[in-house]
Structures are given as structure tokens and as C-alpha cells.
Amino acid sequence: MRSRSDAFTLVELLSVVAILALMIGLLPRLLAPSGGVALQQTSSALGGLFQSARTLAILQGVRTSVRFHGAASDLDQYLRYAVVAYEKDGVWTAVNAGYRFSSGILFDPARSVLSSGEDPAPPVEVTWASKVGSNGSQAVRWFSYEFGNNGVLASPEAQVVVSVGRVGVNGEVMMDTAKSGGFWLNQSGAQSYFESEGDILE
Numbered sequence: 302m303r304s305r306s307d308a309f310t311l312v313e314l315l316s317v318v319a320i321l322a323l324m325i326g327l328l329p330r331l332l333a334p335s336g337g338v339a340l341q342q343t344s345s346a347l348g349g350l351f352q353s354a355r356t357l358a359i360l361q362g363v364r365t366s367v368r369f370h371g372a373a374s375d376l377d378q379y380l381r382y383a384v385v386a387y388e389k390d391g392v393w394t395a396v397n398a399g400y401r402f403s404s405g406i407l408f409d410p411a412r413s414v415l416s417s418g419e420d421p422a423p424p425v426e427v428t429w430a431s432k433v434g435s436n437g438s439q440a441v442r443w444f445s446y447e448f449g450n451n452g453v454l455a456s457p458e459a460q461v462v463v464s465v466g467r468v469g470v471n472g473e474v475m476m477d478t479a480k481s482g483g484f485w486l487n488q489s490g491a492q493s494y495f496e497s498e499g500d501i502l503e
Contacts (some may be wrong), residue, residue: 340482
């Protein structure tokens with residue numbers, strides 16, 4: 302027969318419940334990628350997009366670009382979505398569904414050097430490829446890096462910077478510029494990834 306002294310007290314039970322609740326609350330943060338890992342993942346993925354854009358330009362003999370979403374009216378994609386597009390008869394067409402950044406990472410236009418020489422690039426009409434499942438076209442403001450039809454970057458060099466940050470409900474951008482990553486591009490498309498914050502041109 303179990304004695305009263307062997308039973309859990311109400312205080313002990315409440316303590317266990319409180320500890321479990323705390324652990325459950327911390328779990329998403331513990332499982333989420335850290336800023337450093339997410340920055341590396343995003344930088345590597347973007348490097349792949351730039352290589353794809355350059356290769357497409359060379360193989361197809363068309364102008365291509367990597368474009369970063371710059372319309373604050375679309376909070377779901379603003380500064381956290383990039384796509385490769387090509388130009389034909391004055392119309393830019395996306396080649397695929399594009400890339401959405403790792404959670405908590407944003408394109409940093411204030412510290413990125415755009416090959417178009419404009420900050421930001423002017424609005425362009427992008428006709429999404431039919432395989433993406435979108436009909437017609439939509440005018441969206443983009444931050445653009447362009448390659449000529451010979452695969453040469455439109456400027457001598459460019460800088461692509463991504464930072465830890467978030468976009469508020471009203472479109473306000475909050476970035477932690479002390480936690481950034483990315484790479485330099487030269488005209489031939491060669492990439493040099495930042496090894497430290499000091500590598501980023503301010």
C-alpha cells in the first residue's frame with residue numbers, strides 16, 4: 302500500500318508543468334537555424350542563382366538578371382525573395398519559381414552595390430514563366446543585377462549583402478547589420494564570399 306509521503310504534492314506537479322511549458326516555449330528557438338547558419342545557407346543559394354543567370358546568358362545569348370523583390374506592398378516577399386529572369390523582345394521572363402530566403406534573413410539594399418547603377422533598379426514588367434502557374438504579368442519593383450548576353454556582369458563589380466532582420470506589419474525594415482553575409486562579384490561572374498564583416502563595403 303502506497304503511503305501519503307510517496308505521492309507527488311501539488312507544488313511538485315505545478316513545478317513539473319511549469320518546466321515543461323518553458324521547454325515547449327523554447328523549442329522553436331532551439332530548433333531554428335542560427336543567424337550564422339541561415340546567412341551561410343542564403344548566401345550559398347544566392348550564389349547559385351547568380352551562376353545560373355550567367356550560364357543562361359552565355360548558353361542562350363540573352364540578357365539575364367537576378368532580381369530581388371523590392372515592393373513593400375507585398376510583405377510576404379519584400380526583400381526576402383529573388384528570381385532569375387531573362388530578356389526577350391523587351392519583356393523580362395522569370396525562368397522558375399525563384400528562391401525564398403531562410404527565415405529571418407533579408408536582402409540588404411542599403412549596403413548592396415547593384416550592377417544596374419541604380420538604387421533601387423526601376424520598376425520592370427516581369428512576365429512569369431507559364432510553368433510557375435501564373436498568368437499574364439505584374440509590374441514589381443526589383444533590385445536588379447544584370448548580365449549581358451555574353452555572360453559579363455553589367456558593371457565592373459557588384460556586392461550582394463544579406464542581413465539578419467525582419468519586416469514589420471507596416472513594411473518597416475529592421476536589420477541587424479552586425480550579422481551579415483554575402484559576396485562580391487566581378488565582371489566574369491566569379492564570386493568571393495565575405496569572411497568577416499570587414500569585407501563588406503559600407
